[in-house]
Amino acid sequence: MNEIIEGFIQAGELIISLDPEVLEITARSLLISLAATLIASLIAIPIGGFIHFREFGGKRGLITIIQTLYALPTVIAGLFVFLLLSRVGPFGFLGLLFTPVGMIIGQTVLVIPLMVGMTLIALSGVKQSIQDEVVSLGATTAQTVATIIKEARFAIMGGVILGFGRAISEVGAAMIIGGNIRGYTRVLTTAIALETSMGNIAFSIALGIILLVIAMIVTAALFLVQER
Amino acid sequence: MIELVSVCKRFGGKEVLRDLTFSVQKGEIFTLIGPSGTGKTTILRLINMLDDPTSGTILIDGRDTKASEGERVMLRRRMSVVFQKPAALRGNVYENVALGLKFRGTPAGEVRQRVSEALGLVGLEGYEERNATTLSGGELQRVAIARALVSRPEILLMDEPTANLDPGSTERIENLILTQNRQFGTTIVLSTHDMIQGQRLATRIAVILDRELRQVGDSREIFYHPGSREVARMVGVENIFDGRIIANEEGLASIDVGGFTIFATCPYPAGSSVTVFIRPEELLLLGGEKGRSSARNNLLGTISRVTPIGPNIRIQVDAGVLLVAVITRRSYDDLGLSPGAPVYCSFKASALHVVERVR
Numbered sequence: 001m002n003e004i005i006e007g008f009i010q011a012g013e014l015i016i017s018l019d020p021e022v023l024e025i026t027a028r029s030l031l032i033s034l035a036a037t038l039i040a041s042l043i044a045i046p047i048g049g050f051i052h053f054r055e056f057g058g059k060r061g062l063i064t065i066i067q068t069l070y071a072l073p074t075v076i077a078g079l080f081v082f083l084l085l086s087r088v089g090p091f092g093f094l095g096l097l098f099t100p101v102g103m104i105i106g107q108t109v110l111v112i113p114l115m116v117g118m119t120l121i122a123l124s125g126v127k128q129s130i131q132d133e134v135v136s137l138g139a140t141t142a143q144t145v146a147t148i149i150k151e152a153r154f155a156i157m158g159g160v161i162l163g164f165g166r167a168i169s170e171v172g173a174a175m176i177i178g179g180n181i182r183g184y185t186r187v188l189t190t191a192i193a194l195e196t197s198m199g200n201i202a203f204s205i206a207l208g209i210i211l212l213v214i215a216m217i218v219t220a221a222l223f224l225v226q227e228r
Numbered sequence: 229m230i231e232l233v234s235v236c237k238r239f240g241g242k243e244v245l246r247d248l249t250f251s252v253q254k255g256e257i258f259t260l261i262g263p264s265g266t267g268k269t270t271i272l273r274l275i276n277m278l279d280d281p282t283s284g285t286i287l288i289d290g291r292d293t294k295a296s297e298g299e300r301v302m303l304r305r306r307m308s309v310v311f312q313k314p315a316a317l318r319g320n321v322y323e324n325v326a327l328g329l330k331f332r333g334t335p336a337g338e339v340r341q342r343v344s345e346a347l348g349l350v351g352l353e354g355y356e357e358r359n360a361t362t363l364s365g366g367e368l369q370r371v372a373i374a375r376a377l378v379s380r381p382e383i384l385l386m387d388e389p390t391a392n393l394d395p396g397s398t399e400r401i402e403n404l405i406l407t408q409n410r411q412f413g414t415t416i417v418l419s420t421h422d423m424i425q426g427q428r429l430a431t432r433i434a435v436i437l438d439r440e441l442r443q444v445g446d447s448r449e450i451f452y453h454p455g456s457r458e459v460a461r462m463v464g465v466e467n468i469f470d471g472r473i474i475a476n477e478e479g480l481a482s483i484d485v486g487g488f489t490i491f492a493t494c495p496y497p498a499g500s501s502v503t504v505f506i507r508p509e510e511l512l513l514l515g516g517e518k519g520r521s522s523a524r525n526n527l528l529g530t531i532s533r534v535t536p537i538g539p540n541i542r543i544q545v546d547a548g549v550l551l552v553a554v555i556t557r558r559s560y561d562d563l564g565l566s567p568g569a570p571v572y573c574s575f576k577a578s579a580l581h582v583v584e585r586v587r
Contacts, residue, residue, distance in 0.1 A: 129315040136276050137328035138305035138379065141297060147327075151318055 003201065010202030011209060019206070026210050029187040032100055033168035036107035040167075041160050044112045048119025048156075049145050063120065069113030074172030077110040082176050098179040103187070106173035111163035118159020122152040157225045165218045169211065188214075229254040229383065229415045230275055235284035237270055244270050246439045248284070252417055257409050259426040260419040261450075261462070262436035268419035269312065271436070272385045275417065276309050288383070305332060307383035312391060314372030316363065321347070321371055322356035328379040346374040349404060365392045373401065377408065384408065386418040390425065398425075405429060423463055427451065435459050452507070453581050460505045466552040467506040470585065473498050480524075480577060488548055491524040492580035501585045510579040511553035513543065514572040515563040524577040527551065531567050534560075545573050 014022050051062065083089050085097040085105070096102040126148050134147045149156065171189035178185030180194055188211045195204040230252040237245040245267045252258040260268045273279045274286060277293050277300050286293045288303050295303070308328070317324055322343055329339045347355055350370040363371060369392055376384060389405070390398040406429065408414045420426050426433050427447040435442045435450060443455040454460035460468055471485035473496055481494050483504060496502055512523065529547025536542075541560045545551045551573050555563075565571060 127315060129311065129313065130317060132273075132278055132311065133315050133317070134327070135278060136304065136309040136311075137331055137375070138301060139331045140301050143331050147317070153318075 007201035007205045011206035014202065014206040015209065022203075022206055022210070024183070025186055025188055025191050025207065028100070028185075029168055029189075029211075030214070032103050032174075032187060033107060033164060036104045036111065036167045037160060037164040039104065040108045040111045040115050040163055043108070044115035044159075044163075045119050045149065045156060047112075048116045048123060049149055051116070052120055052123040053141075053145055053148075063117075066113050066117050066120075070117055072110060072113060074110060074170040075176065076172075078106055078173030078176035081106040081109055081173065085177065097177065098181060098185060100178070100185055103174050103178040103185060106177040107167040107170065110170060110173055111167050114166060115159050115163045118162060119152075119156050122155030122159060123148060125155055126151050154225050158222055161218055161222045161225065165215060165222075168214060168218075229289055230417065231285075231287040232271075232274075233285045233287075235274065235281045235286060237267070237274060237279065238282045243439060245274075245281075248441050250434055250441055250444055252415060253431075254415055255409070255413045256431035257405070257416045257418070257429050259430035259433045260417065260436055261423060261426045261433055262419075262421065263462070264421060266436045267439050268436055269387050272309065272387050272417065272419060275383075276307060276385055277304060278309075305379070306381060307385060308376035308379055308381040310369075310372050310376045310384070310386040310389050312387040314368055314375075316360035316368055316371070319360060320356065321352070321358045321360050321363070324360045324371055325375045325378050328375060332379065342378050343374075346378040347371075349377060350374045351400060366394065366397050369393060370397070370401070373404070380412070382415060384414050384416045384418075386416065388419055388421070390420075390422075402429060423451075435462055437462060453583075454505060455583060457503055460503075464507070465505045465581075466508045467504075467511070469504045469549060471502055471504055473500045473502060481582070483582070486549055488527065490527075490580070491577040492582050493578050494580075494582035496582065496584050502582050503585050505581040505583075506551075506575055506579060508542065508552045508554040510575050511551060512574045513545070513553055513555060513559075513563060513565065514574060515565055515569065523574040525580075526572050526574045528570065528572055531565060531569050531571055534565075534567050545571055547573055 051059065081102070082097065084091050085094070085102050086092055087097070096105065130151055131144065131148060134144050139147060169189065171193055174187050175190050175193065178187065178190065180186050180190040188207050192204045192207050192211070195207070232248050232250055235245060235248040236243070248271070260271060262268055270279065274281055275288070291299070291303060293300065293303065317327065325343045325346055326339050329342060334342070344353070344356070347353055350373050352367065352370055352374065355371070360371060369389070373389065386405070390401050393401060402425070405416060405418070409416050418429070430447055432444060432446055433450045434444045437458050443450060443459050450459070451463050454463055454465060457468055469485040471483040474482045474484050474489065475498050476496065479493050479495060481492055481496065482489050483492055483502060485504060490504065492504060494502070527547040529545040529551065531543055532546040533544040534541060536557070537554070539557060540554050541557055543553045543555065543560070543565070545553065553573065
């Protein structure tokens, strides 16, 4: 019991003293997950728009698959990208395995389904009457899509924030693709996993607190966006 | 300017419009009149290509609306729609009104000037920065009209444009519609369930009943020469009788209407089955039993029901057949009428409108 209390005290000291390693890991985590979120948004929002505005066979089925992938296990996403990037895989020649770029790819793959799904929900929340107005005002198809996406921007932003939350808190893909290399691919979640197994409780607790604070900020941002 | 040829529209299995053929001339105000749910909105949506007809052809300025999306956008940019329940996009009033110009790539400076001009037209000067999603219904309606006018459309489609407005705003919008039409020659198609509005605004009126076009004509034709019983009902003719022409002497026919004989000017020969319409305003009431007038038709009856409608009074008279008259409250008082009192209903032979019944 004392060890745990001790751990919290030391964790506090690590954070307050701005321990260089803690800061470095936090910064890397934020950077990788923000990059993944940005790239995933650039892919997922147009895909969501395409699915929403186009009628095609199997649309319902596709949406169901996307919804299923919300719960894509992070280790599966990790394994999938690992296979693609491994030396024997199709993209092995790029040498991205065990690099931060590889981790960004992994997290991007992980959150795209969630963001596509949230984009679809956001777009179907825009009333048909709004779309009629836009079309009747002389919008081309591209202008209509852009205007409706803009109309749903707050709801879509909610999906983006959720995606970031999933990216920064996942450990499976980061561990498998990044390999938890100290000073290179070690992020908050993988560091917590390692340090805890090594009995370095204080360090884990410090990183855990930081991760929780980030999660709280994300939730608060989501709340603010959805208030709009 | 707009031509519909044999247009049918079904939504799923439900027929909404049946075999519609009419054309709207350039520069006229064409009014669609009919009760709610008869497809007026659908007609406007079809013209704007928001929906496509199930069968039939729609031409805008001679061009078929069955065209590539690019051509349809070009056609759409020559018209504007004001929906019955306009929708506001997120953002302020300026952004909402400017949207159509943005789509057309109008230069920013001109957009600003035209938006403030359009807001001025609808009496919303200085509303640019207001949040569009929190406007009242009437304000939003006017923003929607500004949004439609800002692109200076050749064709303006309006679905019940004053249904949500108070009388003051209604008058303002009606004047705006007339000005827009006269000053810029804008072709206007508007739907309304308000006969009187139709009469005030329309160059021509189309009566839409039960998914079909029943009659097209100027307001005089529609109001005084309705082509059928249903149209007559729709435009407020309350006295409608089926009868048979007994004799016709040089255009003055005696018509047997359920045991009564009334005289009317009409061209149909003896033996024709006809329907007779009398507008309630055309009935003259004379109190007492001896007060016959010089008019051809004088029917004695008793007042069976009295209903005030605004400044007028609607009086139902039982003269063997039920007749409805509308007179001013002043005449009602001056004549000393009251329920149960005997009264002469008199009307000229020329005040009747007679149509031959087609079986």
